[in-house]
Amino acid sequence: MFAVAPRPDGILLDSNEFRFPLPKRFLKRVADELWPVDLRCYPDFAEVEKIKVALARDLGVEPDNLLLGVGSTELLDLISRAFGERDHRIVTPIPSFPMYAHYANLNDRKFVPVPLDDDLSLSSKVAEALLREPGSKSFYVCSPNNPTGLSIERETFDALASDPRAILCLDEAYAEYSGRSFVTEAATRDNVVVTRSFSKIGLAGCRFGYAVASKNLIRELAKAALPYALNSLTLRIAQIFIEEMPLIRAVVEDVKRERARLSTALANLPGFHPYRSDANFLLCAAPGDAAALARRLIELRKIWVRPFSPQSRLRDCLRIAVGSPEDNDILLDALRQESTIHAPRSE
Known part of the structure; x- marks a missing residue:
């Protein structure tokens, strides 16, 4: 049985929705x-x-x-x-x-x-x-x-x-x-x-x-x-x-450009590996416990991304919808902070 949860507040990058303004x-x-x-x-x-x-x-x-x-x-x-x-x-x-x-x-x-x-x-x-x-x-x-x-x-x-x-x-x-x-x-x-x-x-x-x-x-x-x-x-x-x-497809092109920018920025974060994507989202391998990272993003910044179950072969990944440039910048800032806080310490 599939159940749909109430829509939460915050930056919603978990449902692969269109996050750019419509014309x-x-x-x-x-x-x-x-x-x-x-x-x-x-x-x-x-x-x-x-x-x-x-x-x-x-x-x-x-x-x-x-x-x-x-x-x-x-x-x-x-x-x-x-x-x-x-x-x-x-x-x-x-x-x-x-x-x-x-x-x-x-x-x-x-x-x-x-x-x-x-x-x-x-x-x-x-x-x-x-x-x-x-x-x-x-x-x-x-x-x-x-x-x-x-x-x-x-x-x-x-x-x-x-x-x-x-x-x-x-x-x-x-x-x-x-x-x-x-x-x-x-x-x-x-x-x-x-x-x-x-x-x-x-x-x-x-x-x-x-x-x-x-x-x-x-x-x-x-x-x-x-x-x-x-x-x-x-x-x-x-x-x-x-x-x-034609107007809608022009915005789709904007999303594709933002997808490329987000992918490059994620790849530059320690431990993150975005896969190539032809869609409006990115599958991204994350360092450490990906599901725990997703929970921290919700608790600390109200940013919603999609983790996978512990039994999934994608359990080390997050699925991230391409948001607006502003929302993506907030996400990237949060991930940079997480990378700094949870980075392994050298002896």
């Missing part, structure tokens, strides 16, 4: 254009179709290649329900997004974890292990991967998509930060679904996502979808968001 023009349009929405009525199907047309134009696919959902999480659950029987397997390279195992359990599927390589990549060796899994299956692959930040390579995608017994579900929630996407390939293959979300580029509070797949797969997914899943306010905001996407 003022977008926010003004939201304020001006939401008030005519008639909250007494169910969402208008014409609004859904209008969004699909605009989104398809932006992605270079057709509207019939799209299915909208409540964030990508609803769609990932939908995929696990729509395809396969009880013996169907959800095969996932780990560590990755923990909800994949939850969807498998929820929908009476068998969850099969396959460890990533020593460098945390989905290497050809890992891909071969995924492909060796017998029977009916779905590959759930997060690219860029949460929590490692690494993207899937083209040859790995081709290998996994070539298995005729499998559905390849590619979770691209962070793809805007990587410059690499397989949406056009998904639109032309009958065993690939790409899920995307606006949550990581500024609309986490609206819960808007979409799936891209062949028209045949979209029809099958739509059979399992609930009617009126997206509310009228989210639909209107999403339409404005798509229309203002």
Whole structure:
């Protein structure tokens, strides 16, 4: 069972949210254009179709290649329900997004974890292990991967998509930060679904996502979808968001530049080792007890980062969302102080 804790105060770098201000023009349009929405009525199907047309134009696919959902999480659950029987397997390279195992359990599927390589990549060796899994299956692959930040390579995608017994579900929630996407390939293959979300580029509070797949797969997914899943306010905001996407992507570029600055600064701290990331967060090895460091950051500075369980292979790491430059400077100052206070003393 997954429980969501109340939102804490402080600098929140633990949930991979978009920490930069949204463009003022977008926010003004939201304020001006939401008030005519008639909250007494169910969402208008014409609004859904209008969004699909605009989104398809932006992605270079057709509207019939799209299915909208409540964030990508609803769609990932939908995929696990729509395809396969009880013996169907959800095969996932780990560590990755923990909800994949939850969807498998929820929908009476068998969850099969396959460890990533020593460098945390989905290497050809890992891909071969995924492909060796017998029977009916779905590959759930997060690219860029949460929590490692690494993207899937083209040859790995081709290998996994070539298995005729499998559905390849590619979770691209962070793809805007990587410059690499397989949406056009998904639109032309009958065993690939790409899920995307606006949550990581500024609309986490609206819960808007979409799936891209062949028209045949979209029809099958739509059979399992609930009617009126997206509310009228989210639909209107999403339409404005798509229309203002050039402004949003300009801010995404700012986040990517700040990611590089934060990574360099962390690498210059004693004992810290940030891994390369294609996402809006950094996985960073920390000196000493990483979980204890995360607790001290909360207690002393109200800075929230994500530690890992003592049983995880990432137990010596922290996952740090790329915050605003101001928030990142506060984090770096706190980590410098921690490095000084807890540095080993020479005899």
